[in-house]
Amino acid sequence: MQKFLNAPADAVTEYLVGLSAAHSEIVRFDADTRIVTRTGGPKAGKVGLVAGGGSGCEPLHNGYVGHGMLDAACPGEIFTSPVPDQIVAATRAVDAGAGVLHIIKNFSGEVMNFGMAAELLAFDDITTDSVLINDDVAVKDIPGTAGRRGLGATILVEKIAGAAAERGDSLETVAGIARRVNRGARTFGVGLSSCTPPLRGKPIFELPEGEVELGIGISGEPGRQRARLGTAAELASVMLEEVLTDLQPAQEAEVLVFVNGMGATPQSELYLLYGEFERGLQTRGLKPVRSLVGNYLTSLDQAGAALTILELDDEMKELWDAPVCTPSIRWGV
Amino acid sequence: MPEAISTQALADWIHESARLVRTNKEALNDLDSTCGDGDHGSNLHRGFSAVVEALEPENSESPRALLKTVGATLVSKVGGSSGALYGTFFLRMALACGTEAVLDGRAFGKAFAAAAQGIVDRGQVEVGDKTLYDALAPAVEAYEREVSAGQGLGAALDAAAEAAGAGRDATAQMMARKGRASYLGERTLGYADAGSTSMALIIGAAAKTLG
Numbered sequence: 378m379q380k381f382l383n384a385p386a387d388a389v390t391e392y393l394v395g396l397s398a399a400h401s402e403i404v405r406f407d408a409d410t411r412i413v414t415r416t417g418g419p420k421a422g423k424v425g426l427v428a429g430g431g432s433g434c435e436p437l438h439n440g441y442v443g444h445g446m447l448d449a450a451c452p453g454e455i456f457t458s459p460v461p462d463q464i465v466a467a468t469r470a471v472d473a474g475a476g477v478l479h480i481i482k483n484f485s486g487e488v489m490n491f492g493m494a495a496e497l498l499a500f501d502d503i504t505t506d507s508v509l510i511n512d513d514v515a516v517k518d519i520p521g522t523a524g525r526r527g528l529g530a531t532i533l534v535e536k537i538a539g540a541a542a543e544r545g546d547s548l549e550t551v552a553g554i555a556r557r558v559n560r561g562a563r564t565f566g567v568g569l570s571s572c573t574p575p576l577r578g579k580p581i582f583e584l585p586e587g588e589v590e591l592g593i594g595i596s597g598e599p600g601r602q603r604a605r606l607g608t609a610a611e612l613a614s615v616m617l618e619e620v621l622t623d624l625q626p627a628q629e630a631e632v633l634v635f636v637n638g639m640g641a642t643p644q645s646e647l648y649l650l651y652g653e654f655e656r657g658l659q660t661r662g663l664k665p666v667r668s669l670v671g672n673y674l675t676s677l678d679q680a681g682a683a684l685t686i687l688e689l690d691d692e693m694k695e696l697w698d699a700p701v702c703t704p705s706i707r708w709g710v
Numbered sequence: 711m712p713e714a715i716s717t718q719a720l721a722d723w724i725h726e727s728a729r730l731v732r733t734n735k736e737a738l739n740d741l742d743s744t745c746g747d748g749d750h751g752s753n754l755h756r757g758f759s760a761v762v763e764a765l766e767p768e769n770s771e772s773p774r775a776l777l778k779t780v781g782a783t784l785v786s787k788v789g790g791s792s793g794a795l796y797g798t799f800f801l802r803m804a805l806a807c808g809t810e811a812v813l814d815g816r817a818f819g820k821a822f823a824a825a826a827q828g829i830v831d832r833g834q835v836e837v838g839d840k841t842l843y844d845a846l847a848p849a850v851e852a853y854e855r856e857v858s859a860g861q862g863l864g865a866a867l868d869a870a871a872e873a874a875g876a877g878r879d880a881t882a883q884m885m886a887r888k889g890r891a892s893y894l895g896e897r898t899l900g901y902a903d904a905g906s907t908s909m910a911l912i913i914g915a916a917a918k919t920l921g
Contacts, residue, residue, distance in 0.1 A: 431790070454756075456747040457790040485889045489794035489832055493785065516893050521836075523892040574749065577739065581748050594893055596747045601895060 378573040378580070378678065385575040389432045389454060396439055400704040403443045410466035411459075413439045413450045424542040424551045425471030427451065428480040428535060429459040430487055433574065433677045434595050437531065440705030446539035447480075447703075455574045455677075456596040458486035464494035468503060476504035476548035478555065480534060482527025483511040506548055508555040510534060512564045512685065514623040515592025515601045526594050529635050529685030530562035532673050533697075536706065540699035558693060565592065565619040566683030567612060568639065572597035572676045590681075591615070593639070597676040609646070613653035616684045626663060626688045633667040633697065634658070635685035640675035642682055647671065650682055658686075667697055673705070713863055714812040715920050720776050721765065726915040728758035734911060742904040745891035750792060750904040757788035757796070773813055773821075777804035791889055792905065795833055795842060802828030815863045818920070819854055822870075826850045833888065840884040840891065840898065842905035849874040849913050864921030871917035874910040881906045 382388055393413065397406035405416050419425060428438040429451030438450035448471035451459035468477045481491045491507065498505055510527030511518070518524050538555035546554070568590035571580035574597070581597045584590060589612070592601030606612075626632060636651045638644070651670050658665050667689065674683070687693070700709035731738075731754045738751030764783045770776035777800050785797030806824035810817055826846050829835060835843040852873035856866035881903040886892045891903070 453789045454749075454753070456749060457753055457788075457793075460786050460789045460793060462786050485833070486790035486792075486794065489791055490789065492832075493794055493798075513893075521839075522887045523889055526893060574747065576752055577748055581743050592893075594890070596890060598745070598747050598890060599894060599897060601893065602897075 380573070380575065382575055385578070388575040389452060392432070392435070393439065393452060396704060403702060403704055404439065410470075411452065411463050412467040412470065413442050413452065414467070414470050415442055415444075415448055419448060419471045419473035421473050422475050422545070423473050424475045424546065424548045425449070425468070425473060425477040426480060426535065426539055426542055426551075427464065427467045427471060427477055428531070429453065429464055429467070429491070430482055430484070431456040431458055431596065433572075433597070434675055436705035437674045438535070441532065441535050441703045443701070443703030444710065445543050445699060445701035445703070446535050446706065455576065458484065458490045461490050461494040461497060464491055465497050468494070468498055468505060469501065472503045476506065478538065478542070478548060478552055479505060479507040480531065480538070480555065481507050481509050482531055483509050483524055484526060485523050504548060506552045508534065508538075508552055508559065510559050512559060512562045513594065514563050514565050514619050528564040528566065528595060529637050529674055529683055530559050530564060530687070532669070533562055533633065533635065533685065533687050534558045536701060537693055537696045540696035540701070543699065554692070554696070558687065561624075561689075561693075562685055562687040563620045563624040564683055564685040565616045566594065566600070566637075566639070567591055567616060567681050568593040568600055569606070569680035570641065572640065572679035574677060593676075593679075593681060593683075595674055595676050597679050609649055610653055613650050614657065617654055617657045620684055620686050621661070624686060624688065626686070629662050629664060631664045631666045631689045631694070632658065633669070633687040633689055634665045635669040635673075635687070637674050637683045637685065638672040639679040639681035639683070640672055641678045641680040642672075644671060647682060650684075654684060667694065714814045715773070715818055715863070716812050717770065717773055717776055719920050720773055721770060722919040723916050724758075724761060724765070724776075724780055726919050727912045728762050730911045730915055731755050731758045731908065734908075738904050738908055741902060741907055744901040745886060745894050745898040746904065747890065750908065753788050753790060753792050754796070754908055757784045757793060760787040773807040773810060774804045777801075777807060780804075791833070792908075795829055795905070798828040798832040799825045815857050815866060818863070819857050819866075822853060823850050835888055838884060839888045840881050840886040840903045840906070841888050842903070842909040844881050844884070844903065845874040845877040845906040845909040845913065848877040867917040867921040871910075871914045874913040878902055878906040878910040
């Protein structure tokens with residue numbers, strides 16, 4: 378795999394420098410604390426939203442810092458969660474007196490590092506709360522295990538809870554909305570290839586021609602099982618069935634359909650899948666009334682796609698439509 | 711054979727651990743790529759390199775100070791589960807050393823057990839989850855058994871290292887229940903856990919330098 382690289386160990390930092398240079402009116406990157414914050418600083422009296430995670434999943438989370446979404450993002454090394462110092466620095470940087478919400482994807486490392494940060498922040502005079510995202514239906518939620526991963530629902534939570542914070546909701550209300558979105562969303566991903574981390578220089582695994590990984594996450598690792606690559610309609614049907622069986626939406630429910638690319642799958646294929654999903658939903662009497670299609674939560678250069686479905690209510694719809702201005706999601710402004 | 715562990719001996723342990731992590735970096739990455747994203751060796755190497763750089767006379771004048779510097783540096787530099795877990799391991803060990811200038815067999819045993827409890831608290835792990843705790847728990851047990859039986863420090867550490875190796879080997883027959891590997895279910899069978907492998911290296915380094 379050929380890549381645009383200088384020193385592989387500098388790849389994450391150089392990405393962040395480029396991102397903040399290209400969108401200097403929206404975000405800034407502080408190289409000392411290794412956090413990305415809004416250029417204008419925190420808005421007085423607004424609840425702060427902080428998220429973080431391993432790099433390699435761009436534009437998550439740095440691309441979602443800005444008006445109507447996050448206040449700060451903490452990027453870790455590739456596929457490695459950020460360290461507590463970053464989370465503490467970000468929380469302090471965005472606190473504007475109304476408290477700070479940590480949006481945590483359910484990955485062991487992320488949970489542990491946010492947990493250590495929260496212990497350190499308990500010495501500060503900042504009210505914090507956290508919401509755990511765990512929407513992945515490929516993993517069975519058995520007690521005593523790490524449980525379901527946080528995948529596509531993360532972006533929907535960041536957008537919808539971000540809009541709630543922007544309109545002046547309290548920490549308790551914003552956290553409640555975030556949890557409601559997480560509860561109403563389910564995701565299932567399919568990989569058509571592995572990916573190549575810059576430091577590793579070779580793919581994480583080999584996938585033979587004609588096979589797919591079912592139930593992938595966002596770190597380029599293999600999925601739950603390997604299967605034969607069928608037509609797009611066949612795969613879409615498997616993905617939709619996995620998501621809906623678990624979600625059990627109400628009859629004639631309005632849903633948001635999020636078709637996410639893993640980094641190397643062209644937009645045309647993602648829209649092709651969207652058409653399949655929409656037909657499948659309508660056949661079942663469900664109403665796809667909002668959509669998001671594109672590479673929003675990736676695993677570097679992995680080929681593949683994930684389907685997230687969110688069962689909407691009127692408040693979620695209103696907050697989804699609210700103005701947002703970040704490097705990677707922008708509308709209504 | 712000295713029957714107490716000096717601060718210098720602990721520094722030697724950390725340097726030997728850093729060396730072993732460096733020379734086994736690719737092997738650890740490869741083990742991790744069977745059920746993770748293949749960076750366990752690189753991440754630990756980044757952390758232990760930072761630890762070796764961070765250790766100065768003024769922040770390592772006692773067992774407590776030295777181990778605290780090691781733990782705090784790993785927490786700040788590694789990230790992921792490994793950073794939180796190995797960082798907690800050394801921080802809890804530091805705390806349990808109290809104000810001792812040297813550690814006798816019992817004092818080290820107390821610190822070793824406190825470190826293991828730290829892993830349980832932070833990672834919510836138990837034996838059989840296919841994590842680094844599967845190498846650590848039997849090592850702590852073996853160490854305590856030998857010390858209680860009146861064995862010297864060297865014999866107790868050797869028994870700990872042997873038990874850690876056996877614990878590591880046993881993870882190959884386990885299905886992961888924690889961490890990223892847990893998402894792969896039965897596909898994790900047949901491979902030793904990368905974290906238990908690095909833990910066995912670090913306990914092996916202790917047997918070599920602290921006995």
